[in-house]
Amino acid sequence: MLVLGVESSCDETAAALVEDGHNILSNVVASQIKTHRSFGGVVPELASREHLRNIGYVVRKAFSDTGLSYQNVDGLAVTQGPGLIGSLLVGLSFAKAMAFSLKKPLVPVNHIEGHIYSAFIEHPDIAYPLLALVVSGGHTSLIYSPEPERYEPVARTRDDAAGEALDKLAKFLGLGYPGGPVIDRLSARGDPRRFHFSIPKISDGSLDFSFSGFKTAALRYIERADIRPCRSSSRVSRIVLDLVASYQQAIVDTLVAQTRKAIQRHRPKSILLVGGVACNSLLRQTFPAALAEVVYYPSSILTTDNAAMIAAAGTPKLRRGGDATYDLNAFADLPLATAAARRSY
Ligand code: KG4
Ligand code: ZN
16 A cells, blocks of 8 residues: 655655555655754744745655656545644645545544654564653653554653753753754763753652753753853863753653653553654663663654654555545644544544
């Protein structure tokens, strides 16, 4: 089954052609990093406009990279949410129009489910039940999945997402956007024990995350030591290297600690590490060792936002006979459970 995936939930316009849920024929991603860089974060209005500018080109390229024609697809899968509403609507409207004109079925995909399926593209035999740590700029959650397309939320962040926490510190320090990859790179040269960040304890027994306290503590260190924003991420002082390394360490320790508790509670057969922050070298190194489990994570191109994961997640839904639902809408806060509840697609 050949599926066209379309993704536009945040600041990447993406389209991909995927065969049978795991054979990627093309995977095109137009990043908007340049547009948002000077603002230190994604500006929603600019993101929608960039999606509009890019979507036609990106979809055309997904086909021209393969030599296949539009009529060769068996169906389309598009991100329905969660994400920036204006951005989501561009991809969704485009996919609906395309499905209508081609007379092909279209299924909506939850972006988080897409991230979970990103691990299956390269590892189709991952065993259920699984526990997924979805960790990105917009999300940080632990999800238990007893069987395909059934999801039980285990934990979520109560404030910032892990990637957002990294991006914000990088912004304070003038290290550029997105901050995650820069902090990852600089931390290798810093001392992760120099600054102390206490891991918050949530007393109601939940496994939820909280990262905003790290940000406040980092700001206090910055003020106390009178650290000025860096002019360039290639000339960074020792104190900044140590600060970002300690901050990254605290975030990784938190992710590992909560995942370990979730494993004890749910006893999954497989652990998935997905979402943009799953690119982080310290997290990738620490995770399997600290958890003493086999951890599946996708290669970098499939870790950050892409449409191959949306096509992969849409494939089983289309196999059941997706419908060209032209009244589909996008939802900024689409819960993952909704996708499970709507298995009739
Ligand atoms: O999944 P993604 O592309 O978009 C969202 O759904 O949010 O994730 C983007 C996030 C950003 O916060 C970025 O800083 C972070 O992933 N990120 C990283 C690394 N590469 C990307 N964080 C830490 N280390 C990295 N190597
Ligand atoms: Zn994402």
